[in-house]
Amino acid sequence: MSRTRRSSGRRAxxxxxxxPARRAGSLAASVLLTLSLAACAPDESPPVAAEVLGEGVDMxxxxxxxxxxxxxxxxxxxxxxxxEFMNETEIHMRPVTLTFFDQDGREATVVTADFGIFY
Numbered sequence: 001m002s003r004t005r006r007s008s009g010r011r012a013x014x015x016x017x018x019x020p021a022r023r024a025g026s027l028a029a030s031v032l033l034t035l036s037l038a039a040c041a042p043d044e045s046p047p048v049a050a051e052v053l054g055e056g057v058d059m060x061x062x063x064x065x066x067x068x069x070x071x072x073x074x075x076x077x078x079x080x081x082x083x084e085f086m087n088e089t090e091i092h093m094r095p096v097t098l099t100f101f102d103q104d105g106r107e108a109t110v111v112t113a114d115f116g117i118f119y
Contacts, residue, residue: 053084054084056086057084057085057086058085058086058087059084059085060082060083060084060085061082061083061084061085062081062082062083063081064078064079064080064081064082064083064093065077065078065079066078073101073103073104073105074101074105075100075101076098076099076100076101077097077098077099077101078093078096078097078098078099078118079096079097079098079099080093080094080095080096080097080116081094081095082094089119090117090118090119091117091118092115092116092117093115093116093117093118094114094115094116095112095113095114095115096112096113096114096115096116097110097111097112098110098111098112098113098116099111
């Protein structure tokens with residue numbers, strides 16, 4: 001048995017918006033898609049430093065802190081508000097706090113200075 005579909009001559013309407021409302025929705029979706037893709041585009045401009053580094057300074061760091069350990073025991077802590085890396089083996093720091101620890105890892109001596117060089 002085969003079934004034959006008869007058309008009533010009317011166009012079937014889909015549920016949802018039609019006409020101007022549908023076009024406005026499509027336009028809004030297109031705008032959102034375009035803005036989303038534009039936001040993902042890579043920025044071609046190189047990063048710019050907030051401050052110019054001094055002459056001979058390769059890199060600068062603020063709030064630097066490093067530890068010296070020996071056989072798993074903390075021996076010293078070096079802290080500086082500003083550290084300027086002059087080359088691979090020289091760091092200029094200011095102001096500097098150097099804290100030494102005893103053989104048990106307890107704070108023993110604190111040295112402070114306005115300026116220091118780490119080699």
